[in-house]
Amino acid sequence: MKIFSAALTLFVAGAASAAEQSSEVLAPTVHQMRLEDGALTGPGADLILADIPSAQFILVGEDHGFADPPEIALALAKAARPHGLVNHVVEIGPLTDEWVEPRLNNGGPDALATALAGRPIAIPFLGMREDAALADYFLKNAPRRRDVLWGVDQEFIGATLIWLERLEAIAKTDAARKLAADALAAERAAFAKGDFGAMFMFAAAPETFAAMRAAFAGDREAASVIDALDESAAIYRAYNAGKNYASNADRIAYIRREFLRQYGAAKGPAPRALFKMGAIHLGLGTTFLSTFDLGALTEGIAAENGLKVLRVLVLPLAGRQTAIAPSAEGPFKTSEMKSELTAEILKAIGVDESAVGDEGYAVIPLEPVRRKLEQKGLNALDPEQRFFLLGYDYLVTTKSARGDAALAKIARLSRLFHSR
Numbered sequence: 001m002k003i004f005s006a007a008l009t010l011f012v013a014g015a016a017s018a019a020e021q022s023s024e025v026l027a028p029t030v031h032q033m034r035l036e037d038g039a040l041t042g043p044g045a046d047l048i049l050a051d052i053p054s055a056q057f058i059l060v061g062e063d064h065g066f067a068d069p070p071e072i073a074l075a076l077a078k079a080a081r082p083h084g085l086v087n088h089v090v091e092i093g094p095l096t097d098e099w100v101e102p103r104l105n106n107g108g109p110d111a112l113a114t115a116l117a118g119r120p121i122a123i124p125f126l127g128m129r130e131d132a133a134l135a136d137y138f139l140k141n142a143p144r145r146r147d148v149l150w151g152v153d154q155e156f157i158g159a160t161l162i163w164l165e166r167l168e169a170i171a172k173t174d175a176a177r178k179l180a181a182d183a184l185a186a187e188r189a190a191f192a193k194g195d196f197g198a199m200f201m202f203a204a205a206p207e208t209f210a211a212m213r214a215a216f217a218g219d220r221e222a223a224s225v226i227d228a229l230d231e232s233a234a235i236y237r238a239y240n241a242g243k244n245y246a247s248n249a250d251r252i253a254y255i256r257r258e259f260l261r262q263y264g265a266a267k268g269p270a271p272r273a274l275f276k277m278g279a280i281h282l283g284l285g286t287t288f289l290s291t292f293d294l295g296a297l298t299e300g301i302a303a304e305n306g307l308k309v310l311r312v313l314v315l316p317l318a319g320r321q322t323a324i325a326p327s328a329e330g331p332f333k334t335s336e337m338k339s340e341l342t343a344e345i346l347k348a349i350g351v352d353e354s355a356v357g358d359e360g361y362a363v364i365p366l367e368p369v370r371r372k373l374e375q376k377g378l379n380a381l382d383p384e385q386r387f388f389l390l391g392y393d394y395l396v397t398t399k400s401a402r403g404d405a406a407l408a409k410i411a412r413l414s415r416l417f418h419s420r
Helices: 002-025 043-049 068-083 094-115 129-140 157-170 174-193 206-215 220-240 244-265 294-304 340-348 366-380 383-391 408-418
Strands: 031-036 039-041 055-062 085-090 149-151 272-278 308-314 318-324 332-338 361-365 394-397
Touching (some): 039 043, 039 068, 043 068, 043 361, 055 068, 055 294, 068 085, 068 129, 094 129, 094 220, 220 244, 308 383
Parallel strands (some): 055 272, 085 149, 308 394
Antiparallel strands (some): 031 039, 031 361
16 A cells, blocks of 8 residues: 555656646746738738648637727738638628628728718728728739628627618608608617717617518518518617626627528538637637537638638737717727736736837737646636637737727717817
């Protein structure tokens, strides 16, 4: 028994020694990266770019309101172009996608800005200069200039300013026209005041949509608009009623359905796509909101095709961020920020903030971090930190983040609209 105990002691000591050595070898390493003339450069860029040839899907998860994620995504798209990257998955509704693509095709971001005059936040993120440039790149460089963008999300709360106007325009009876016009007038007033409770997506009840279907009976275009708004409004209503899980689950079911529909309709073997969405949507595994999102779905699809998924998490540590929300003062507000979440993640993985330079980007490969933390360390993380550290390949952060900039005409016309 003493011999066995001695042997066990030696084994445990040896294992501990090996673990300590492994921990030293696998300590988090911070690699520098820069964005120069639209291309990623530096040791951090070399790591990420090396994964592109084998990636069917490139997923760029972001915290909204920064110019950096769409600019990094554009650089990745350019690097992936020789490897067959064609499509861009966008956090907009499929109906709005059909509205956006011809406008970008016919005049780029300037044409989109003109079309959005008077409704600056009718579509999420593509009303911002960097996101519009990213989408425009895909459209201008695709072998076919249609069905290049895959809008997979619910219709945005501000999309009503487009679609209620469209319903008014195509109405065939005075009753239908008045119904749409009254709803549109109320919606414009709600947005001008920043009155969320009065906005159509929150206020419209199932009876509202039943009345619309009756008024527009027999009109196929109107039916598709009403159906999309109805399904999206149900998601918003659930959230507004405090049914957060139900709202998120229904939204993600919508996203997964629309992605699979558009992916299935794409031509060619294993269509490659770049995603740029909120970070929770694109991580691998069950999210900290107890949902199984789009990022998890892509893993199996790529594996079936003998390819991989490249996941890049862009979470700035500090800089400037643009908040986008309807209000009486205008929808855009850019201010200084310091991310508590990013600071906590860096602390949890043993990276001092001083390792993030004052300029450029810091790139941290996350697989070595996971191996350093091991199961005990991973289990000790809070759910949000754990999801991000397990769900992405690289963390990209910076101390000099730049806020998203609204397309010039949108910002100017928005100021005029709110100064009346």
